[in-house]
Amino acid sequence: MKDRLKTIDQYWGVPSKQTVMYQLIDKVVPPAISVNGITVNRNGETVLLASSPDSENLDNLISELTTQKSSVDVIKEVTVERLSRGRDGVYRVSLKIKPR
Secondary structure, X not given: OHHHHXXXXXXXXXXXXXXXXXXXXXXXXXXXXXXXXXXXXXXXXEEEEEEEOOHHHHHHHHHHHHHOHHHHOOEEEEEEEEEEEOOOOOEEEEEEEEEO
């Protein structure tokens, strides 16, 4: 997917919103968080499905998405769609991210 987006960006000469969102998520997701799925639509709206063994890593991820300079320039809004903790102690979250 990343290669396809790079090809599209080269063709248009500017990064697409999809590419920008993928790059940002790749940059800000801490190593302790497992990304279970990413969906990015044409407008750059993103749904991120992730899991973490503890809540601190999720706090760090949300903080990175909402307060870091690189994120604030790209992201308009982050919404926690779902948050749960399974019997296995793993936190699962669904985040909806809207670009600027």
